[in-house]
Amino acid sequence: MHHEQSRTRMWVTAVCMSLAGVAIGFADRAGTLTSSRTILQDLMSPGRILLLSIRQPASLQSPAENASTQTVDSQVLLAELRTSEQQRRQLIIENARLSHQLKTEFSHQKVIRSLTGDVDMADGASELLELVRQDSLSARVIRHGGLDGRLRDLMIDAGSNAGITRSEIVVDGPGLLVEKGHHQHVAAGDRVLTGAVVVGRIAQAGRWVSLVQPVTDSEFKSRAQIMRRTDDGAFYGAEGFIEGTESGICRMTGVPYTESVAVGDHVVTAEVDGTESLRLYFGQITEARFLNGGQWEIEVKPEITELTPLTEVRIIRTKIQEPAP
Amino acid sequence: MKSIVVAVGLIWMVLVLEISWPEHLPGGCLLLPVVCGTFFWFRSATGILIAGAGLLIDAILRPTTVPLSAVLLPILSVLLCSPRPVISSYAQLLRRWKLIPMALELPLFVAIAVCVDNLLRVSFHDFSFTYEWYSNRFGASFWSSLSPVLIIAVPVSGLTTLLFRTADELGLRRLNSRPSYF
Numbered sequence: 001m002h003h004e005q006s007r008t009r010m011w012v013t014a015v016c017m018s019l020a021g022v023a024i025g026f027a028d029r030a031g032t033l034t035s036s037r038t039i040l041q042d043l044m045s046p047g048r049i050l051l052l053s054i055r056q057p058a059s060l061q062s063p064a065e066n067a068s069t070q071t072v073d074s075q076v077l078l079a080e081l082r083t084s085e086q087q088r089r090q091l092i093i094e095n096a097r098l099s100h101q102l103k104t105e106f107s108h109q110k111v112i113r114s115l116t117g118d119v120d121m122a123d124g125a126s127e128l129l130e131l132v133r134q135d136s137l138s139a140r141v142i143r144h145g146g147l148d149g150r151l152r153d154l155m156i157d158a159g160s161n162a163g164i165t166r167s168e169i170v171v172d173g174p175g176l177l178v179e180k181g182h183h184q185h186v187a188a189g190d191r192v193l194t195g196a197v198v199v200g201r202i203a204q205a206g207r208w209v210s211l212v213q214p215v216t217d218s219e220f221k222s223r224a225q226i227m228r229r230t231d232d233g234a235f236y237g238a239e240g241f242i243e244g245t246e247s248g249i250c251r252m253t254g255v256p257y258t259e260s261v262a263v264g265d266h267v268v269t270a271e272v273d274g275t276e277s278l279r280l281y282f283g284q285i286t287e288a289r290f291l292n293g294g295q296w297e298i299e300v301k302p303e304i305t306e307l308t309p310l311t312e313v314r315i316i317r318t319k320i321q322e323p324a325p
Numbered sequence: 326m327k328s329i330v331v332a333v334g335l336i337w338m339v340l341v342l343e344i345s346w347p348e349h350l351p352g353g354c355l356l357l358p359v360v361c362g363t364f365f366w367f368r369s370a371t372g373i374l375i376a377g378a379g380l381l382i383d384a385i386l387r388p389t390t391v392p393l394s395a396v397l398l399p400i401l402s403v404l405l406c407s408p409r410p411v412i413s414s415y416a417q418l419l420r421r422w423k424l425i426p427m428a429l430e431l432p433l434f435v436a437i438a439v440c441v442d443n444l445l446r447v448s449f450h451d452f453s454f455t456y457e458w459y460s461n462r463f464g465a466s467f468w469s470s471l472s473p474v475l476i477i478a479v480p481v482s483g484l485t486t487l488l489f490r491t492a493d494e495l496g497l498r499r500l501n502s503r504p505s506y507f
Contacts, residue, residue, distance in 0.1 A: 007407045009370040014399035017377030021395035024381055028388045040386055047341030142344070 038206045041142065041155055045208035048142075048157075137164070137315045142209060156210050156313060163317070164205045170198070170212050170313050197303040198222075198269065198280045199313055212313070215282065215302045220244035223270040224252060224282055226261060237261070239270045242282055242300060250283065252298035259296065261288045267300050280316070329371065332363050336379040344386060351470075354477035356383055357394070357438045358431075362485040364402035365431050366498070373399050394442040401441075405434055428486050435482035436475065443471045 027033050139158035158164050200220060203213035213220055221244075226237035238259035240252050252267060267282040287299040304310075339355045356379065363376040377399045384392035444467070492498050 003408050006369060007403070010373055010403045010407050013370040013373040013377070014403045017373060017381070017399040018396045020377070020381055021384060021392045021399075024384050024395065025392050028385070028392075033385055033388075037385055040382055041344075044337075044341050044344055044386070047338065048345045051341065051345045 034211060035204060037155075038204045038209060038211050041209045042159070042206040045157075045206075049208070137317060139210070139313055139315060141310050141313060156212060156315075157208065158315065159206045159208045159210050161207050164202055164210050164315060166202055166205055168202045168315050168317055170200050170202060170315050196280060196314065198282050199304055199310065202315065210315075214244070215242070215250055215304070216244040216246065216248055218244050218246045220250075224267050225270040226252075226255070226259075226285070227266045227268050227279075228260075228262070229266065236268075237265070240296075240298075242267060248302075249286070250300040250302050252285075252300050253295065255296040255298060257290055257294050257296060261285065261296050261298060263288060328366065329375065332366070332372075332375050335359055336363070336375070340379070340383060340386070351473045351477070352387060353383075353394070353439060353442045354474045355481060356380075357442060357474075358435050358478050358481040358485055360398065361402070361431060361435045361438055361482065362489070364398075365406050365434070366489060368406050368408055373402060376402070393444060394438060397441050398438055401434070401437065405430065428483075428490070431486045431489070432479050432482040435478050439471060439474050439478050443467065443474065 024033070137158060139156040142155040142157050156170070198215055200212045200214040200217065201222070202210050203217075204211040215222075220242075222242050223239065224242035225239045228235050228237060238255045238261065240254035243251050243253060245251050250267075255261060263285055265285045267285065269280040269282070281303055283300045283302040285298055286301045289297050291297045336356070336359055339359045343350050343352060343354070343356055360376040360379050363379070364372050366372060367375070377395070380392070380395040380398060384395045489498070
């Protein structure tokens, strides 16, 4: 009798758990598990942090293992050193160019102020340049989206305890925010693309982990600007909105048909209210056609379509600095 | 209560290990033996609840096409490890449909669980009903994903069986949770 009761209870529980499994399968397809996934990853975080802290130190490895690790390490360090040196030189050049541009801008402003007599407004504008400051924070990728070949979500090990909030832009790579290899061809007076490639934005920030919404997600939307590279440098074109489509391709909307758009143009982040912010790279235009509503329908192939190779990302944070009283 | 706390802690630790070191531990290689071990240790609705919850959490954290293991394993566990009346005679023993040696029950269950778990990890993008597809694509993909998990999961389940038997010998398990050793 006791066995029968126990078996009945077991059957009821098993069927309930199975139904819960089916429900989770459907909920996952509908994309309603995002918040619970972040919460569960947060619950796992204390253990993960503990595991990372007790990883075997290099001194405890065997001599052969140590030697091979050192060789690999030195090679990696050498490559990093070369990259850093290259980046340093590029940044020096860029810095010099920007200083020159700034001086020219100030001299122009002085001329305009002397002509118009609008002294207060110009002073306010120069203060505004210092109001917004951008910095970046490095984060390790915990896990990529679940299904093979589907760019669904990305979990990183930085959360609200590191000051991460929703909607912050996430870019690829562990290094500095530099352009993707076109610095050398920039002529004096050109505006330089100094952004890294946009991976997505923070969809949800937990305490220790955050969920990244990739650029190809159907709910991703951001302001963007078309940029055309010519022999005379880079020229910025029309602004619009870049949206994800779930199919691995992004769509740019809000560009009027009077604007010049061509296949092969690049799409970067737009300036925020005229402030000099970092320009980050989205991708390249692969198709553009007119719509009946007097707009362009533009297809953009994002630079990052697979999240799997990413091991480290950076989060761009925009801080507003309050002026001293 | 103590065993419940230990089981919950163990499942949490195993999940942390598998999520933190995916490059070293293939998915399910430790979780499935621990979950199946939980089914076998409790042999009750509590065990199914704890282990099933572990499988559900795993299905949320590492989504697959269909969370097949979370759906099927609780039902399979009832079929395999629900308590039965004690067999009093040799004739009753012979009539029993299931004559798997006790030591092999858990490793066998783990092997089935691993197969079920890996079934839908195989890519079905180019699915066709041809023998070539089955033998070349499906077979190769299935076995290549299955073997690294089995290499770890089966020995772990064997060790777990040994621990269970030792615990039974030392009287560390409740009498109503113990299997009927004839």
